[in-house]
Amino acid sequence: MQFLALAAVLFCIGVYGVVARRNAVLVLMSIELILNSVNINLIALGAWRGFSEAIVGQVFALFVITVAAAEVGVGLAIVLLIYRNRASIDLSEVAQMRG
Amino acid sequence: MLAQNVIFYGLAAVMVASALRVVTVRNVVHAALYLVLVFAGVAGIFILLAAEFVAVVQVLVYIGAILVLFLFGTMLTRAPIGGAHDLDNPAGMKAAGALSGAGLLFLLAAILYDGFGKTKVEPNVVTRSGDIGLAIFQDWVIPFEVVSVLLLAALVGAVVLARRD
Numbered sequence: 001m002q003f004l005a006l007a008a009v010l011f012c013i014g015v016y017g018v019v020a021r022r023n024a025v026l027v028l029m030s031i032e033l034i035l036n037s038v039n040i041n042l043i044a045l046g047a048w049r050g051f052s053e054a055i056v057g058q059v060f061a062l063f064v065i066t067v068a069a070a071e072v073g074v075g076l077a078i079v080l081l082i083y084r085n086r087a088s089i090d091l092s093e094v095a096q097m098r099g
Numbered sequence: 100m101l102a103q104n105v106i107f108y109g110l111a112a113v114m115v116a117s118a119l120r121v122v123t124v125r126n127v128v129h130a131a132l133y134l135v136l137v138f139a140g141v142a143g144i145f146i147l148l149a150a151e152f153v154a155v156v157q158v159l160v161y162i163g164a165i166l167v168l169f170l171f172g173t174m175l176t177r178a179p180i181g182g183a184h185d186l187d188n189p190a191g192m193k194a195a196g197a198l199s200g201a202g203l204l205f206l207l208a209a210i211l212y213d214g215f216g217k218t219k220v221e222p223n224v225v226t227r228s229g230d231i232g233l234a235i236f237q238d239w240v241i242p243f244e245v246v247s248v249l250l251l252a253a254l255v256g257a258v259v260l261a262r263r264d
Contacts, residue, residue, distance in 0.1 A: 001215045003144065006111045008207040010118055010137075012200040017122030019196030023186045025127060025172050029134050032165065033118055036141045039153075047148045051224045055234045058153050058226065062235075065153075065160050066246050070253035072165050076172040077260035083176040084263075090185065 003044035114140035
């Protein structure tokens with residue numbers, strides 16, 4: 001329970017960061033906070049339920065870590081491309097991506 | 100149990116304080132360094148939950164790889180190394196973010212209290228790394244292969260996106 005509460009607090013801080021930040025790199029950092037809180041939830045609930053659930057939770061957390069690594073790689077490549085084209089990574093200037 | 104509780108609340112306090120700094124500090128490099136504290140705290144939480152293998156992977160992948168990637172991204176985009184005032188959205192968006200974060204926190208707290216009350220989560224199982232390996236390569240082998248293809252695709256995609264031609 002106390003682990004789930006900590007994960008909830010971290011998740012909400014990450015949500016605030018995603019909304020409030022304008023720098024693309026800082027938005028990616030906030031997304032990492034959210035993914036980490038999800039990992040805490042997976043492992044805490046698994047450890048609470050029992051042996052096979054603990055294993056499943058840890059395997060899922062490993063998958064989340066892998067996907068997060070892929071996400072950061074592609075995300076930073078996109079940020080780099082935006083910087084090269086616009087000389088800025090200010091997300092409010094990327095308005096032409098609006099549909 | 101007491102020592103575990105003391106360690107947990109110490110780690111939790113450090114993590115929440117550093118996470119708040121990550122989303123408020125006016126310096127990209129400082130934000131990345133505070134993020135290191137959060138990641139290390141998460142690894143400590145994993146050890147408290149008796150998930151040593153995931154804790155080691157957390158240190159290797161997050162602190163070892165992703166943080167370095169963030170610092171490279173900071174350098175390559177020539178983010179202001181000193182303090183900067185254009186990292187945040189205007190005050191209206193910040194208020195909206197604080198409102199959504201606080202609302203979500205209230206909702207999650209209500210759900211957690213309703214679902215768990217004062218139940219203490221104590222790690223009462225012992226899992227060895229060998230068990231995780233067996234689970235990955237027996238029950239979860241197809242997701243494992245899909246994830247490896249995803250990593251390859253992300254690698255190629257990042258190279259294609261970032262190269263100059």
